[in-house]
Amino acid sequence: MRVSQLLIPTLREVPAEAEVVSHQLLVRAGFIRKTAAGVYTYLPLALRVLKKIEKIVREEMARQGGQEILMPIIQPAELWQESSRWDVYGPELFRLKDRHGRDFCLGPTHEEIITALVRGEVSSYKQLPLLLFQIQNKYRDERRPRFGLMRGREFIMKDLYSFDMDEEGLHTSYQKMYEAYSRVYDRCGLKYRVVEADSGAIGGSDTHEFMVLAASGEATVVYCSSSNCDYAANVERANALYDQESSREEPESKREVYTPSQTTIKDVAVFLGEGREKTIKTLIYKTEDGLVAALVRGDREVNEVKLYNTLGCLQLELADAATIQDVTGAQVGYAGPVGLDMRIVADPEVNNMVNAIAGANKTGYHLVNVNPGRDFKVDTLTDIRMVQAGEPCPRCGSALDEAQGIEVGQIFKLGDKYSRALGAVYLDDKGQEQYIIMGCYGIGVTRTMAASVEQNHDQQGIIWPASIAPFQVVVIPVSTKDEAQVKMAEEIYNKLLQAGVEALIDDRPERAGVKFKDADLVGYPLRITVGSKGVKSGQAEVTERQTGETVMVPQQDIIYKVCDMLEKDV
RNA sequence: CGGGAUGUAGCGCAGCUUGGCUAGCGCGCUUGCCUUGGGAGCAAGAGGCCGGGGGUUCGAAUCCCUCCAUCCCGACCA
Structure with a gap:
């Protein structure tokens, strides 16, 4: 595509209302615009990134046997009353009435809908296990939306629900999702940590959170410093160890x-x-x-x-x-x-x-x-204190380290909470009625995009991992007045397209500096610069956004060079 | 929901204390000239319900009341 025709409204100045770096950069680089507090419009570049993340998610869900469906955003109050969450969920639930005065809500999550679906459609153990997922907008009327995409009121989430006959089946499904999530975040090029988490009022047995490590993260995690131990937990969850010995001091009078x-x-x-x-x-x-x-x-x-x-x-x-x-x-x-x-x-x-x-x-x-x-x-x-860095690991005794993380995914064992409330049962091989055992597994898609920016940026702008970059390469002719440069840039651009590389050509009649600044801000992994010197020698420059390293490459080798460099990161 | 702050051109801001003539500046935008290796230069332009409503006043961006929106801190976050 041509930059001259794309809507990429970059800004020179930092928007006053953006506090965290991902919010600032996504606005400045022309990815998002705010529509209301905690509600954003995704412009072409952002949508491309989101689609990339979604594609990775879809592939990994499918690899584990997940089947994609799409459930409604608008949900009837009756189902929420059945699970008694209509009253429990509180003001965070966006509620609305239709013209007849019937109550509905905008779905913050879909346990009710999917459990109701499965109770109607599944009746035999032969239909289990079942893994169903969707990628859908979610709504939570946050008391205080903040940090741009990190804590919005409308956001995109992948949610998968597992349906099994028993705890053992649930454990298998849980392991599958653990594996799938690890692959998703690996492929997205994120540095993350899986931590034990608190199951909260949902009361499930196991739950893990996937945390992208970044200084701006809202959550604090502790993890074992020993290379032999993989203990890691949200501080909300981390158990404290206690000395059995009390002080030798003699009690004195108060x-x-x-x-x-x-x-x-x-x-x-x-x-x-x-x-x-x-x-x-x-x-x-x-x-x-x-x-x-x-x-x-x-x-x-x-x-x-x-x-x-x-x-x-x-x-x-x-x-x-x-x-x-x-x-x-x-x-x-x-x-x-x-x-x-x-x-x-x-x-x-x-x-x-x-x-x-x-x-x-x-x-x-x-x-x-x-x-x-x-x-x-x-x-x-009983243990009611926050564990701190430096304390002993509850598993091996080595010192714990501390880090900030952005929660981009979590996996939960639900058990029969919803199947019991909504009456989702199956007949086992002895003809006995049993409650279906459920799990739920979420990935914040929009938040993952923001988290990537938090983790991958510098003074100049965003640095996208190649796997989720909106475009992989931007070709820049230094001067659009120089026909030789334009011709060579167009040739390279077309060859890249033919080779299946997602390339852009910055054909705007801007000065070189403007195009370079925009390329750095938007964060394309590779930039190919065609200048007057290069035209004479039949070479173009290939610059890596991450490192800033530039190499001169003969025109005929550029496709190979680009594919080579991208492979490395994909 | 408690505390704090801010709303003036697409973006960033000044003006408000001490009311006064045509509301400014930088960036961006349009046109022309010029320029083309890191956000150039010159010239001419377009663009404002000064957040909304009410009040005080001869006169309100400016003072008062009220509502709304947005941001920050806290509380909250299956």
């Missing part, structure tokens, strides 16, 4: 100390000349079942996902200042477990502390020499 205006762990520790690990952090949470105090060592952070799972509650949020004042009798910053009248959940580390420092529930005072058991009672003792 006393109150005056700590004016020392309302943070750090301040109190410095003020009293102790380390933060000598303090107990007391956070008061509000749940639908009342208030709960969560205790962790002062140098640790509470892991709200673990706490949520421990409490089994539906709502969990930090109590507001007024509530804290009311229940502790002190301002925020002086809460402590001693004499606190509410359920107390403590991390095991807290239980091992001797002569600890804690808030006195009295403004301006802390207690020293606080000892768990003696001075306060813990109702629930």
